[in-house]
Amino acid sequence: MFYxxxxxxxxxxxxALPELLAVGSDHKPASDVQVVLDRERQYxxxxxxxxxxxxxxIPTIGRYFISGGNSIIMQPEPDTSDKTNRVYLLxxxxxxxxxxxxxxxxxxxxxxxxxxxxxxxxxxxxGKSTTAAALQRLRGFRLIADDVSVAYxxxxxxxxxxxxxxxxLWDQSLNMLGMNTDRFERLTNSDDKFAVPLTHSFRDQPxxxxxxxxxxxxxxxxxxxxxxxxxxxxxxxxxxxxxxxxMREISEDVLPFDLMTAFLKHVRIARIYRPLQGNSLDAMLExxxxxxxx
Amino acid sequence: xxxxxxxxxxQVMRAGNATFIEMGGELIMLNVQTSKYYGIQAVGKxxxxxxxxxxxxxxxxxxxxxxxxxxxxxxxxxxVISFLENLRSQQFVQVS
Numbered sequence: 171m172f173y174x175x176x177x178x179x180x181x182x183x184x185x186a187l188p189e190l191l192a193v194g195s196d197h198k199p200a201s202d203v204q205v206v207l208d209r210e211r212q213y214x215x216x217x218x219x220x221x222x223x224x225x226x227x228i229p230t231i232g233r234y235f236i237s238g239g240n241s242i243i244m245q246p247e248p249d250t251s252d253k254t255n256r257v258y259l260l261x262x263x264x265x266x267x268x269x270x271x272x273x274x275x276x277x278x279x280x281x282x283x284x285x286x287x288x289x290x291x292x293x294x295x296x297g298k299s300t301t302a303a304a305l306q307r308l309r310g311f312r313l314i315a316d317d318v319s320v321a322y323x324x325x326x327x328x329x330x331x332x333x334x335x336x337x338x339l340w341d342q343s344l345n346m347l348g349m350n351t352d353r354f355e356r357l358t359n360s361d362d363k364f365a366v367p368l369t370h371s372f373r374d375q376p377x378x379x380x381x382x383x384x385x386x387x388x389x390x391x392x393x394x395x396x397x398x399x400x401x402x403x404x405x406x407x408x409x410x411x412x413x414x415x416x417m418r419e420i421s422e423d424v425l426p427f428d429l430m431t432a433f434l435k436h437v438r439i440a441r442i443y444r445p446l447q448g449n450s451l452d453a454m455l456e457x458x459x460x461x462x463x464x
Numbered sequence: 465x466x467x468x469x470x471x472x473x474x475q476v477m478r479a480g481n482a483t484f485i486e487m488g489g490e491l492i493m494l495n496v497q498t499s500k501y502y503g504i505q506a507v508g509k510x511x512x513x514x515x516x517x518x519x520x521x522x523x524x525x526x527x528x529x530x531x532x533x534x535x536x537x538x539x540x541x542x543x544v545i546s547f548l549e550n551l552r553s554q555q556f557v558q559v560s
Contacts, residue, residue: 401504405503422499425501430485430494
């Protein structure tokens with residue numbers, strides 16, 4: 171059995187999950203979540219799609235049964251590699267589990283800044299991970315989460331919980347940041363996307379959220395930050411929910427009122443339009459830092 | 465279910481369980497049944513401010529808006545009624 175922490179939960183797994191922070195074997199309190207690999211298909215996974223029990227069926231990859239907010243049973247297809255299986259486990263399957271626990275995953279990377287946690291959100295490919303990696307490498311801000319940032323509200327304030335010390339970067343992004351692809355492992359065998367460990371620069375405690383920026387690439391020549399109305403902020407927030415369509419399949423109540431109000435009251439929420447062409451990374455970092463002190 | 469159209473004489477008030485927050489002159493409301501959020505700005509927000517926990521007539525709302533804005537009475541009445549019907553369909557206001 172392997173033990174890890176992820177999103178401030180203690181995970182007990184039958185398979186190794188090398189991306190995650192391992193917990194020493196000497197102190198093992200009752201685990202919060204059990205992850206079981208069932209390659210032999212000993213379990214019959216019920217075809218349920220409710221909030222408390224959900225069968226995630228990904229053609230050619232495998233089936234993941236997520237239930238009670240504390241259990242994931244994985245039945246990957248024979249051709250699915252361990253690495254690929256972990257991508258789906260740590261992505262979509264865990265997002266569903268968090269949702270079952272009343273935590274809300276956003277499609278965003280997040281870093282620790284002197285002003286509080288900053289979430290960088292947007293669709294796949296807009297540069298969330300690259301921006302987070304740049305903030306870590308060029309400004310020394312520790313990573314909190316890559317790709318999926320989990321939020322909750324407490325006493326009226328919004329917080330993000332730590333994920334695991336790794337960013338996923340395309341080869342172009344690695345080059346842009348002056349990093350050599352030879353040093354890192356490919357995420358899956360087919361992609362030019364690499365797993366970059368950040369164990370030495372990772373915040374492992376929850377942090378209050380100071381800002382959420384949604385990146386939108388556009389046909390423009392200069393990067394700029396756009397302030398928006400509160401009504402638009404609510405819309406924008408809802409659109410950044412990770413696997414939102416999947417969540418809405420099982421429940422209408424996706425963005426809870428207390429979390430929404432915590433964001434509106436205490437988080438700078440803005441859109442960042444960046445040019446489709448060229449490298450606007452330095453300008454992006456400056457824009458974010460400017461916005462945080464204004 | 466279609467509700468009867470509202471008239472100027474109807475008495476309206478905020479629904480007791482209306483879930484909303486005011487931020488920077490904007491109103492964000494949550495329909496707890498559908499879990500959908502609505503944003504209300506400008507004059508809509510002013511109308512909401514005129515509503516309270518005790519019923520007021522739609523006519524009195526229209527009269528106050530006519531004092532504040534240069535708008536003809538027919539247009540004003542029609543738009544206020546349509547706005548309040550929307551709020552009623554989301555169960556943000558109730559008619560007594």
